Amino acid sequence: MSTLGQHPRPAPRHRSPQPEHVTTRQDPSSWASYAKYDAILNDVSEFGQTTATNGQKWLFVEPEEGVFNYTEGEVVSSIAARNRQTLRCHTLVWHSQLAPWVEAKQWTPETMREAIVRHIQNVAGHWKGRCYAWDVVNEALEDDGSWRKSVFYRVLGEEYIKLAFREAAKVDPHAKLYYNDYNLESPGPKVAAVGRLVKMLRDEGIRIDGVGAQAHLVAHRAPSLEKQVAAFQSFADLGVEVALTELDVRIQLPVNATNLELQKQVYVNSTAACLQVKKCVGITLWDFYDAFSWVPYVFAGEGAATLWFDDFSKHPAYDGIVEVLKKHSKCGSKRRRSRIEAKPLLH
Incomplete structure (x- = not known):
């Protein structure tokens, strides 16, 4: 999958209320898989952008109050730097995968503001x-x-969102600032609420640059191409960019030709939807290798959600995505580029 864009592409990634499965390289039985995995990850003709699944989350970077550790996050940062891939960073304020002290502490509005700003x-x-x-x-x-x-x-009501965006804009003025969430791939109450969130920030002069639609999809009940375009365009109409930030498409197990074809069509539709919306700037896959996917650990009886099988052969969806990108390229679209990113596994 070659990059067609001014920025390297994003990769599939998912976010659920449950903590994500964390895989380690300490088990020697996994070393052969990691060598093949790394070869794909480091291939910039496949992926031009990377995202840390876990290493930049509160649990890892501030495990104790005021004590910061960037070791895990730097693993992915170093991969991006070495390969000259774009680094998409995730996430500053989230209710899940918090360090235990955050949930246990007795907060006042003042101490909560101080903690968010410090973080x-x-x-x-x-x-x-x-x-x-x-x-x-x-x-x-x-x-x-x-x-x-x-x-x-x-503790703070919606003020915490305003505070987080205001502070992020001060600290890193050149980074694009996103609100990210799941189930934003079809018009409905949640998509409308995100629109209100964007307007709330902008009405107060607080910068927000984009909306991330996580796109954790299920093959047999995914939104249609038309619904995805409508949802993404609704964000673009607000003047912000949009990205698919955690795309994966899970199927019912066992794998068979029918559900793989369904999966292929969903991946094709999501890619095409992004390409049809001018302000959709990229697609991030929530991992690309089935053996390292979070899906089987959360959804019983479902899996095979990525583009490479356990044996590193490719899903039919891979070729479907490539074909969509090729057709888009042949149409001579020079106004923007599409990017697909790999979300590397936490080391």
Whole structure:
């Protein structure tokens, strides 16, 4: 999959309320797989952009109050730097995968503001100038469009979102600032609520540059091409860019020709939807190798959600995506480039 864009491409990635599966390289039985995995990850003709799945999240970077550790996040940062791939950074404020002390502490509005500011100043400051974009706030909304009652919201209400974006803009003025969430691939209450969130920030003069649609899709009930275009265009109409930030398409197991064809069509539709919306700037896959995917650890009876099987052969969806990109390129679209990114596994 060659990059067709001014920026390297994004990769598939997913976000769910549950902690993501974390794989380690310490097991010698996995070393052969990692060698093949790394060869694909480091191939810039496949992926031009990378995202850390876990290494920049609160649990890893501030495990104790005021104590910062960037070791895990720097693994992916170093890959991006070595390969001259764009680095997309994820995430500054999210209710899940928090360090235990954040949930346990007795907060006042003042101490919560101080903690958010300190966290963003340190984390975004550490990667300042290296991140093409930051997911500043992740999953602040429920599917019905109401605010998620996270620890941040319980203390500060929607003020925490304004504070996070305001502070991120100060700390890294050149990074694109995104709101990121799941179930934004079809018009409905949640898409409308994100629109209100964007307007809320802009009405107060707070910068927000983009909306990330995670796009964790299910092959047999994914939104149609038309619904995806409508949802993404609704964000573009607000004047912000949009990206598919965690794309994967899970299928019912066992794998068979029928569900692989369904999966291929969903990947094709999502890619085509992004290409049809002028302000859709890229696609991030939430990993590209089935053996390292989070999906089987969360959804019983489902899996095979990425583009490479456990044996490193490619899903039919891979060729489907390539064909869509080739057709788009042949149409001579010079106004923008498409990018597809690999989200490397946490080491």
